[in-house]
Amino acid sequence: MTDRPVPEADIRPLMGSFPSGVSVVTTLDADGTPRGMTCSSLASVALSPPTLVICLRTASPTTESVLSSGQLALNLLHEDAHGTSDLFSSGNPDRFALSEWRLPLGAGGPHLTEAAHAIADCAVVGTREVGDHTTVFAQVRRFTADESAQPLLYGRRRYARWSDATAAAKEGAGRVGT
Numbered sequence: 001m002t003d004r005p006v007p008e009a010d011i012r013p014l015m016g017s018f019p020s021g022v023s024v025v026t027t028l029d030a031d032g033t034p035r036g037m038t039c040s041s042l043a044s045v046a047l048s049p050p051t052l053v054i055c056l057r058t059a060s061p062t063t064e065s066v067l068s069s070g071q072l073a074l075n076l077l078h079e080d081a082h083g084t085s086d087l088f089s090s091g092n093p094d095r096f097a098l099s100e101w102r103l104p105l106g107a108g109g110p111h112l113t114e115a116a117h118a119i120a121d122c123a124v125v126g127t128r129e130v131g132d133h134t135t136v137f138a139q140v141r142r143f144t145a146d147e148s149a150q151p152l153l154y155g156r157r158r159y160a161r162w163s164d165a166t167a168a169a170k171e172g173a174g175r176v177g178t
Contacts, residue, residue: 019155024075024088026109029065034096034110037062038089040154050140058134072138073109074120078149079161081115117149
């Protein structure tokens with residue numbers, strides 16, 4: 001009997017079946033150049049202190065800048081911002097020239113003012129490399145949110161609007177199958 005390594009599984013179809021919200025992580029590099037990337041791999045870790053885990057592609061210039069600066073802004077995109085998601089997941093070097101953003105005093109990174117319904121400014125409090133990604137533990141220092149805006153969803157390689165999903169759920173409420 002011999003042990004054989006199991007080939008790596010491509011888990012993209014599995015994770016694509018798990019819809020999530022869409023965010024863009026932003027930061028500044030050492031020269032003050034804005035960096036950013038679309039990210040849907042994040043979760044809350046703790047309420048006290050308020051900490052998130054964000055998984056970033058290790059080879060990304062954004063990840064390098066997050067690690068060297070020790071801070072980031074997490075921009076949660078609203079349901080009409082799929083163009084911003086596509087832009088920040090592309091290799092387009094002009095993504096910030098094509099986006100409306102500002103850098104408030106004390107921000108962890110650029111705030112995508114027209115695309116985000118909530119923004120958290122965070123300090124990096126820990127990291128760990130896992131395969132081709134780096135998990136970043138980020139403590140939320142402050143956040144802003146527009147309670148009237150709805151989140152953008154992504155799953156199975158397509159976008160969905162939160163308002164459409166909740167409207168469908170409300171229509172089905174109260175119906176009993178037989």
